[in-house]
Amino acid sequence: MTVIAVPGSKSVTARALFLAAAAEGVTTLRRPLVSDDTEGFAEALTVLGYAVERAPEEWRITGRPQGPASASAEVYARDAATAARFLPALAAAGHGDFRFDASAQMRRRPVAPLTEALRTLGVDLAYEGESGHLPLRIAASGIDGGEIELDASLSSQFLTALLLAAPLTAEGLRIRVTGIVSVPYVEITLAMMRAFGVEVVREGDTFVVPSATYQARDYPIEPDASTASYVFAAAALSGRTATVPGLGSGALQGDLAFVDVLRRMGAEVETTADATTVTGTGRLSGVTVNMRDISDTMPTLAAIAPFADGPVRIEDVYNTRVKECDRLDACAQNLRAQGIRVETGRDWIEIHPGTPKPVEIACHADHRIAMSFSVAALRTPGTTLDDPGCVKKTFPGFHGFFADLRRTWDV
Structure with missing residues (x-):
């Protein structure tokens, strides 16, 4: 762990x-x-x-x-x-x-x-x-x-x-x-x-x-659940175990529900009062999921979706089209460049199983596109980003953080 x-x-x-x-x-x-x-x-x-x-x-x-x-x-x-x-x-x-x-x-x-x-x-x-x-x-x-x-x-x-x-x-x-x-x-x-x-x-x-x-107060800031989605997805994708302290059953952030999606896909998930642990089991199943309430984690799921054993369909995420970029189109564009079959609609994307090719990911100046496809690169060595610096928006140290995680897991 x-x-x-x-x-x-x-x-x-x-x-x-x-x-x-x-x-x-x-x-x-x-x-x-x-x-x-x-x-x-x-x-x-x-x-x-x-x-x-x-x-x-x-x-x-x-x-x-x-x-x-x-x-x-x-x-x-x-x-x-x-x-x-x-x-x-x-x-x-x-x-x-x-x-x-x-x-x-x-x-x-x-x-x-x-x-x-x-x-x-x-x-x-x-x-x-x-x-x-x-x-x-x-x-x-x-x-x-x-x-x-x-x-x-x-x-x-x-x-x-x-x-x-x-x-x-x-x-x-x-x-x-x-x-x-x-x-x-x-x-x-x-x-x-x-x-x-x-x-x-x-x-x-x-x-x-x-x-x-x-009224003013002393206020602790809990860890970022959207950022934690990259850690949890990496564990599910690589068959490792990751525990994030500070994100437990009492967490404020709804994006922690991303682990429920990973559980449906086959990962093991344990949530205690003060931490959440995800363990990859060596398989990811296809899934249809409504991500309206956790749409910031849509790119995380989209990037790892080709490694599932069936189609991954993400629904009710029109609002991701008016984020830092049109995230539905950005994910589809990059996945297609990797050789993956993708269909999209106004508020949905469906990604089919496949073996992504290493390509340069078009980040569209969007931190979430960069970080999501960096996670998927665990299974696609040689993947690069056209704008790695865009992660500074929410996680300036992401690339060093993720490199340390890869070394720890030897992946």
Whole structure:
């Protein structure tokens, strides 16, 4: 058995940074993820006027429930969707003039469901380029609150942004949601809001959030379950055993359910209160699986799917087409380049068994494509990546980490 320490969760770190900035007092985040996305989020908070102190194992944030200290700011979100989507809601609840921009990749990704909801709530904002996309300007004068309807079919991040900002409004919010995806990420948000002192009530498809003040706290960041999917997939693929501590039965992140997919395919899985272990059994069975709620792990499964003994069909993952790249097409393109038969539809992909050829993987500047096909390369020596550096978004040390794992397992 190999015990493997996985870096902190990107999703939890981003939410914790928002909550700490909005809270009364000084919050300490223990073992936050240090990556391009999270550092970009922290730097954006600094630009907005929040005090952020970063040490290797802990970050300290002095909160301002009244909103950003800066009267005006130019915020650059890099490639980070969490920063690009969460921070406009935080700034809108304060007072000042704020401009938000991001990388060319992030500019292509939508923000309209959030920004149009903010407009409905009376927020004065304007797009500087394509409607519904960054860059945008916000003339913030606080948010009264009230009732809002939100289409969350493209990303749960739009709902999370409104939920996180809702206690900062004068009256609170009632958010009626349609078409929600990635529900476990919303559950992370609700649990973390509760940890910082605000309870959200769900009434069917409506979330009711009071006007309230978050309270600072000492908050440990659990390991990233999406990153752990690469470790678990590698164990299942190579017939080894891997244990990830810190991701047990009480974990916040829904992506830990990826191990249930591996179990259905033939791997042995054990989950205790504080760890999860996956053991490869030497076989992987074909499977049909709905990955709507764990869509960030879709590329992980797609990359290893050719090694199953039957077709692997992944369904209900349209939202992966509007991530860092169109992940359905990116996976299909790379698998076909490897000589694997693949079919795709609007929201599904089906991958047939085969022996992948070593090729240069087209990463499309997407960290998850790079890391997923690196796992599959355990069985396809000679595989290379056209953009290995794109992993810096969530796991800058991935290649060294994975090389160490291969040496430990002698694969």
